[in-house]
Amino acid sequence: MISKVEEAVQLSDSMGASVSALGGFTSIADNASGAIVAKAASKMRVTNGTAATSIMTVEGIKKLCDETGIELAESTISIIGATGSVGRTCATYFRNRVKKLILTGRNSTKLNHFFGDWPITENTLIELTSQNQYAIAEADIVIFVTSSTKTLCSEEDFKPGAIVCDVGFPKNVTTANLNRDDIVIYAGGLAQPPGEMKHADLWGLPSNNMIYGCFAEAIAVAMEGCFECCSSDSENIPIEKLRKIKHALFKHGFIVPPFMNMRKVYTTVDFENIKDIVRKNKMR
Numbered sequence: 001m002i003s004k005v006e007e008a009v010q011l012s013d014s015m016g017a018s019v020s021a022l023g024g025f026t027s028i029a030d031n032a033s034g035a036i037v038a039k040a041a042s043k044m045r046v047t048n049g050t051a052a053t054s055i056m057t058v059e060g061i062k063k064l065c066d067e068t069g070i071e072l073a074e075s076t077i078s079i080i081g082a083t084g085s086v087g088r089t090c091a092t093y094f095r096n097r098v099k100k101l102i103l104t105g106r107n108s109t110k111l112n113h114f115f116g117d118w119p120i121t122e123n124t125l126i127e128l129t130s131q132n133q134y135a136i137a138e139a140d141i142v143i144f145v146t147s148s149t150k151t152l153c154s155e156e157d158f159k160p161g162a163i164v165c166d167v168g169f170p171k172n173v174t175t176a177n178l179n180r181d182d183i184v185i186y187a188g189g190l191a192q193p194p195g196e197m198k199h200a201d202l203w204g205l206p207s208n209n210m211i212y213g214c215f216a217e218a219i220a221v222a223m224e225g226c227f228e229c230c231s232s233d234s235e236n237i238p239i240e241k242l243r244k245i246k247h248a249l250f251k252h253g254f255i256v257p258p259f260m261n262m263r264k265v266y267t268t269v270d271f272e273n274i275k276d277i278v279r280k281n282k283m284r
């Protein structure tokens with residue numbers, strides 16, 4: 001597998017690309033493998049795309065909270081697959097901004113390695129668990145960032161009014177039936193690029209006017225020339241790098257795309273519905 005990525009990196013390098021993003025192959029570019037892949041390019045920089053994917057995930061959730069009246073500071077967020085690259089970056093962002101953060105992973109040693117010493121702060125209660133179903137059922141906002149090749153749940157598993165951001169590829173949540181109008185399930189971590197693109201069928205995305213956050217990262221880094229922002233390490237991305245990539249993304253016209261999945265585009269009618277549920281929940 002690594003040799004195929006190396007080959008692709010060498011090809012892009014020879015064609016004159018200045019940055020290559022590894023996207024869904026992030027996990028194999030951690031640690032020693034990351035160094036091997038990055039060395040395959042002589043001039044081109046290699047980045048894992050985690051930063052922009054996480055930034056677009058967070059920005060999408062903030063926007064949707066505004067649309068639906070969910071107060072982040074009062075909410076419970078569950079991150080399913082928090083031990084991964086995107087999961088850790090999102091967890092770091094939400095750490096002191098929500099009421100409760102539930103972080104799941106298959107491997108409890110990893111969970112403890114990354115989050116075991118996170119204090120129970122004044123603002124946020126942190127819970128670590130390997131029970132995805134528990135975390136899914138508890139949360140107002142659920143972020144899926146696992147590398148699972150199978151879907152992990154369906155729409156019945158969420159509580160009324162839930163916002164479900166599915167960053168995973170292949171998708172972690174099945175939208176095969178989609179009968180509920182009291183939740184929002186959308187493909188997250190994506191960016192709407194400036195200008196028009198025609199590719200949705202090829203890349204498995206819900207629409208033409210969106211690309212994977214990791215692709216957006218490579219483009220924005222190249223346009224801005226902030227090559228020092230490229231990441232291929234397994235530790236947390238420094239906040240300064242995240243700031244620079246966010247700046248580059250928005251400066252060059254990338255925005256949060258419409259909230260949608262393969263079967264539905266959400267509109268203000270859907271958001272008003274959620275708003276009503278959130279309002280009723282608050283009065284209880």
Ligand SMILES: NC(=O)c1ccc[n+]([C@@H]2O[C@H](COP(=O)([O-])OP(=O)(O)OC[C@H]3O[C@@H](n4cnc5c(N)ncnc54)[C@H](OP(=O)(O)O)[C@@H]3O)[C@@H](O)[C@H]2O)c1
Nearest residue numbers: 024026027081083084085086146147168169189212213214
């Ligand atoms: N939207 C985008 O632009 C974009 C960009 C990059 C990546 N992605 C997708 O986003 C997802 C996360 O990417 P990543 O780079 O953060 O991957 P990663 O570093 O490999 O992390 C994935 C994490 O998911 C965990 N996991 C796997 N199955 C699980 C399960 N059943 N329950 C709980 N945790 C589980 C893994 O834990 P273990 O350690 O136990 O394996 C791992 O920590 C992937 O599906 C990737 O394809 C999307």
